[in-house]
Amino acid sequence: xxxxxxxxxxxxxxxxxxxxxxxxxxxxxxxxxxxxxxxxxxxxxxxxxxxxxxxxxxxxxxxxxxxxxxxxxxxxxxxxxxxxxxxxxxxxxxxxxxxxxxxxxxxxxxxxxxxxxxxxxxxxxxxxxxxxxxxxxxxxxxxxxxxxxxxxxxxxxxxxxxxxxxxxxxxxxxxxxxxxxxxxxxxxxxxxxxxxxxxxxxxxxxxxxxxxxxxxxxxxxxxxxxxxxxxxxxxxxxxxxxxxxxxxxxxxxxxxxxxxxxxxxxxxxxxxxxxxxxxxxxxxxxxxxxxxxxxxxxxxxxxxxxxxxxxxxxxxxxxxxxxxxxxxxxxxxxxxxxxxxxxxxxxxxxxxxxxxxxxxxxxxxxxxxxxxxxxxxxxxxxxxxxxxxxxxxxxxxxxxxxxxxxxxxxxxxxxxxxxxxxxxxxxxxxxxxxxxxxxxxxxxxxxxxxxxxxxxxxxxxxxxxxxxxxxxxxxxxxxxxxxxxxxxxxxxxxxxxxxxxxxxxxxxxxxxxxxxxxxxxxxxxxxxxxxxxxxxxxxxxxxxxxxxxxxxxxxxxxxxxxxxxxxxxxxxxxxxxxxxxxxxxxxxxxxxxxxxxxxxxxxxxxxxxxxxxxxxxxxxxxxxxxxxxxxxxxxxxxxxxxxxxxxxxxxx
Amino acid sequence: xxxxxxxxxxxxxxxxxxxxxxxxxxxxxxxxxxxxxxxxxxxxxxxxxxxxxxxxxxxxxxxxxxxxxxxxxxxxxxxxxxxxxxxxxxxxxxxxxxxxxxxxxxxxxxxxxxxxxxxxxxxxxxxxxxxxxxxxxxxxxxxxxxxxxxxxxxxxxxxxxxxxxxxxxxxxxxxxxxxxxxxxxxxxxxxxxxxxxxxxxxxxxxxxxxxxxxxxxxxxxxxxxxxxxxxxxxxxxxxxxxxxxxxxxxxxxxxxxxxxxxxxxxxxxxxxxxxxxxxxxxxxxxxxxxxxxxxxxxxxxxxxxxxxxxxxxx
Numbered sequence: 001x002x003x004x005x006x007x008x009x010x011x012x013x014x015x016x017x018x019x020x021x022x023x024x025x026x027x028x029x030x031x032x033x034x035x036x037x038x039x040x041x042x043x044x045x046x047x048x049x050x051x052x053x054x055x056x057x058x059x060x061x062x063x064x065x066x067x068x069x070x071x072x073x074x075x076x077x078x079x080x081x082x083x084x085x086x087x088x089x090x091x092x093x094x095x096x097x098x099x100x101x102x103x104x105x106x107x108x109x110x111x112x113x114x115x116x117x118x119x120x121x122x123x124x125x126x127x128x129x130x131x132x133x134x135x136x137x138x139x140x141x142x143x144x145x146x147x148x149x150x151x152x153x154x155x156x157x158x159x160x161x162x163x164x165x166x167x168x169x170x171x172x173x174x175x176x177x178x179x180x181x182x183x184x185x186x187x188x189x190x191x192x193x194x195x196x197x198x199x200x201x202x203x204x205x206x207x208x209x210x211x212x213x214x215x216x217x218x219x220x221x222x223x224x225x226x227x228x229x230x231x232x233x234x235x236x237x238x239x240x241x242x243x244x245x246x247x248x249x250x251x252x253x254x255x256x257x258x259x260x261x262x263x264x265x266x267x268x269x270x271x272x273x274x275x276x277x278x279x280x281x282x283x284x285x286x287x288x289x290x291x292x293x294x295x296x297x298x299x300x301x302x303x304x305x306x307x308x309x310x311x312x313x314x315x316x317x318x319x320x321x322x323x324x325x326x327x328x329x330x331x332x333x334x335x336x337x338x339x340x341x342x343x344x345x346x347x348x349x350x351x352x353x354x355x356x357x358x359x360x361x362x363x364x365x366x367x368x369x370x371x372x373x374x375x376x377x378x379x380x381x382x383x384x385x386x387x388x389x390x391x392x393x394x395x396x397x398x399x400x401x402x403x404x405x406x407x408x409x410x411x412x413x414x415x416x417x418x419x420x421x422x423x424x425x426x427x428x429x430x431x432x433x434x435x436x437x438x439x440x441x442x443x444x445x446x447x448x449x450x451x452x453x454x455x456x457x458x459x460x461x462x463x464x465x466x467x468x469x470x471x472x473x474x475x476x477x478x479x480x481x482x483x484x485x486x487x488x489x490x491x492x493x494x495x496x497x498x499x500x501x502x503x504x505x506x507x508x509x510x511x512x513x514x515x516x517x518x519x520x521x522x523x524x525x526x527x528x529x530x531x532x533x534x535x536x537x538x539x540x541x542x543x544x545x546x547x548x549x550x551x552x553x554x555x556x557x558x559x560x561x562x563x564x565x566x567x568x569x570x571x572x573x574x575x576x577x578x579x580x581x582x583x584x585x586x587x588x589x590x591x592x593x594x595x596x597x598x599x600x601x602x603x604x605x606x607x608x609x610x611x612x613x614x615x616x617x618x619x620x621x622x623x624x625x626x627x628x629x630x631x632x633x634x635x636x637x638x639x640x641x642x643x644x645x646x647x648x649x650x651x652x
Numbered sequence: 653x654x655x656x657x658x659x660x661x662x663x664x665x666x667x668x669x670x671x672x673x674x675x676x677x678x679x680x681x682x683x684x685x686x687x688x689x690x691x692x693x694x695x696x697x698x699x700x701x702x703x704x705x706x707x708x709x710x711x712x713x714x715x716x717x718x719x720x721x722x723x724x725x726x727x728x729x730x731x732x733x734x735x736x737x738x739x740x741x742x743x744x745x746x747x748x749x750x751x752x753x754x755x756x757x758x759x760x761x762x763x764x765x766x767x768x769x770x771x772x773x774x775x776x777x778x779x780x781x782x783x784x785x786x787x788x789x790x791x792x793x794x795x796x797x798x799x800x801x802x803x804x805x806x807x808x809x810x811x812x813x814x815x816x817x818x819x820x821x822x823x824x825x826x827x828x829x830x831x832x833x834x835x836x837x838x839x840x841x842x843x844x845x846x847x848x849x850x851x852x853x854x855x856x857x858x859x860x861x862x863x864x865x866x867x868x869x870x871x872x873x874x875x876x877x878x879x880x881x882x883x884x885x886x887x888x889x890x891x892x893x894x895x896x897x898x899x900x901x902x903x904x905x906x907x908x909x910x911x912x913x914x915x916x917x918x919x920x921x922x923x924x925x926x927x928x929x930x931x932x933x934x935x936x937x938x939x940x941x942x943x944x945x946x947x948x949x950x951x952x953x954x955x956x957x958x959x960x961x962x963x964x965x966x
Contacts, residue, residue: 295814351815415895416715425720426720429720601704608705616717616720617721620704621702622702626706627701628903629710630693630696632709633692633709633721635903637688637692638685638686639685639914641684641689644740645685645740646681648740649747650837652745652780652784
């Protein structure tokens with residue numbers, strides 16, 4: 001008994017001591033991390049947004065109050081802060097719409113697209129109301145009608161290491177979805193909806209206007225968002241939901257927290273069907289929350305399957321997904337589809353999509369991939385769009401090839417096949433020499449070139465790079481790049497140097513042409529033939545296989561200006577095969593062989609590993625012609641013409 | 653709904669009986685279409701025939717490879733589309749020309765000589781031209797309606813409360829447009845039949861009368877037209893199914909099946925023509941004498957009596 005009493009007394013004293021110690025400990029102001037699987041902050045958390053917003057579903061409008069705490073980690077005093085007001089792009093005189101009309105002459109403005117974001121007041125803690133200091137600027141094109149960027153000058157500078165707190169009251173009016181954000185029927189996609197501060201990057205503020213071809217760039221931080229919506233709405237948002245309160249006025253207030261992310265998006269629709277699943281990643285379980293349109297429930301399996309397969313490969317190949325949740329939104333309007341936001345993205349499908357067409361899977365894979373190449377490795381989408389869209393297109397090709405098979409990753413339907421990388425390559429071919437990958441996204445000649453180069457060429461450049469450094473090495477390089485630069489804003493040189501470092505090779509010769517240049521890569525077998533050595537004899541002996549000596553000549557021609565080493569394989573009719581390696585530096589090279597065998601074929605780049613080559617058809621020459629492909633196309637063409645004729649003859 | 657039993661069977665029999673017309677049209681169509689594909693033959697000659705990469709089109713059908721080929725500067729496949737349109741227009745006029753002979757053959761119930769056939773073609777051609785102009789005028793509101801349906805269905809895709817409303821509006825709207833188009837086709841088919849049977853030369857008047865015939869008998873005529881059309885659609889669907897199921901490397905068989913689809917398409921149209929002719933003959937004419945063999949009774953040569961010259965009276 002005594003012994004037990006002593007034990008009890010010791011326990012009670014100990015517990016009291018712990019309680020006293022806890023009571024005396026400094027008060028933790030920030031809530032513990034809940035949105036990530038990590039036990040500490042993953043980023044520098046430059047910004048802290050606390051937003052309280054009320055959405056009026058009838059008017060498609062939102063009133064919000066944003067408290068932004070900005071930590072000055074720029075290393076110098078700051079007295080001027082730029083902010084994005086992206087929703088103001090949806091006006092006919094904005095730079096966004098001007099560029100839209102420039103690229104699509106048939107584009108017609110409709111009033112239903114009109115949207116706006118208005119700052120009602122802007123206070124800075126300790127400095128008072130600075131609403132009068134708001135000034136709209138147009139740093140990219142000087143368009144005085146563009147209202148997508150404003151700046152505010154503070155009465156005193158914020159010292160390095162000091163924080164400043166902005167209190168912004170704002171009003172949003174959403175338009176019908178034209179690009180990414182807005183409403184459609186009872187669906188709303190709330191993206192780029194709050195005043196967002198620019199990024200101090202490379203010694204200057206980086207806060208571009210909203211352009212037709214550009215996306216976004218922002219600092220990492222935390223988001224605590226209270227969203228009040230009608231009670232019948234099903235809501236999805238970045239981060240994780242931490243609270244829900246039903247209000248007496250028929251609304252509900254949902255609280256979300258996002259950590260180590262740089263944007264916050266949300267969506268609501270009363271008829272969303274929610275499907276949930278869990279992926280067990282290397283950092284722990286990740287909840288997959290799928291918000292589907294009511295008519296798309298039969299596609300839930302397709303979405304979940306591609307999500308599981310994609311998460312698995314990203315986890316294994318590039319690095320862990322550190323967030324607790326990923327929300328997949330199936331929007332009611334395709335124009336809101338196929339867009340990435342931190343820990344949330346929109347897919348892009350239709351109710352009739354056949355299983356043999358993998359567009360649904362491609363979009364889901366691609367947008368999830370952005371959680372890595374944009375979400376965590378947060379490159380500047382205005383200036384280095386290829387770093388997110390392009391690298392993501394490359395990993396998309398690799399993952400879809402791995403899941404569906406290389407020739408069928410895009411389409412496997414009715415005997416027709418297409419691979420995702422062929423589709424990317426065709427996009428590049430269409431705009432091969434117009435713009436370098438390194439060009440700012442809004443400075444491309446047009447949207448087609450932006451798409452073809454940023455997505456297609458980058459994917460093709462990296463697929464071709466596999467030929468130089470090996471597929472596995474490039475995978476390791478991407479893994480290193482991800483681990484090294486996640487939760488930062490790397491530049492294109494950071495990426496290129498990482499690849500060089502991991503591969504142990506100097507690759508400037510390649511990057512200068514492929515990334516910074518517009519040279520076109522096109523090699524051809526210009527001529528290949530075998531001729532008897534005794535051709536000059538007036539009465540030559542009859543040709544005998546294995547005895548007659550032939551001179552075989554193969555001319556390889558570099559048609560484009562892109563210099564790239566290539567292999568040439570020459571096959572002879574005695575079964576012999578010769579492989580030549582050409583550095584490609586001269587315009588052409590001739591290979592000559594004297595053998596008791598005739599040429600069968602000459603082939604450049606067997607296996608078409610040099611994906612950048614614009615024309616694969618001229619990469620080989622087969623002595624014995626094969627007309628099957630030609631006649632197949634001609635026959636189909638004839639048949640289609642027959643059907644066209646038959647339709648017209650119906651009028652006779 | 654059919655007011656004439658055995659109409660389809662009789663129409664099919666007559667189409668089968670004059671099947672050389674069907675083959676004639678089919679081979680003209682094939683030849684013209686192949687001619688339209690001529691530029692492609694030459695363009696592809698130097699690109700695919702000696703290329704290993706082309707095996708991705710012959711051993712399989714890789715759409716990405718096809719896209720790359722089609723956009724290849726040396727090929728630019730779709731720039732040759734103009735020749736297909738041209739050949740289709742030429743074919744339209746050839747069919748319009750042949751229609752007179754075809755209807756005349758179906759009317760007479762016997763095999764026409766080549767001379768008779770082409771004489772009929774020539775004698776009706778300008779009347780058909782006038783009817784086509786009339787038909788195009790009549791089709792303008794139908795095309796306008798189709799355009800409206802298309803525009804409105806896109807608007808509904810944007811604005812309607814349900815995702816599929818626009819789709820259903822398009823489907824139903826185009827169904828109505830299809831019905832109207834079939835009515836117009838039936839109307840002018842009937843005008844052509846009347847022109848042949850009634851030897852009508854005034855096409856405005858003929859079109860008016862054909863309109864009354866068609867509207868007055870729309871249900872049986874439409875029922876006849878629809879049932880034959882369904883046969884055509886089924887053959888088309890079966891052809892596409894076989895095309896999808898055939899291994900890509902065996903494209904010879906694929907093309908064979910697709911050509912059968914084209915042949916059946918023409919056959920179905922001629923079947924409709926024959927049925928319309930028979931329907932009109934049964935409805936508005938007395939039974940055709942030629943249909944019942946009339947025994948020929950040899951008749952004696954008429955006796956010619958030469959009257960003696962009257963006696964001269966003095």
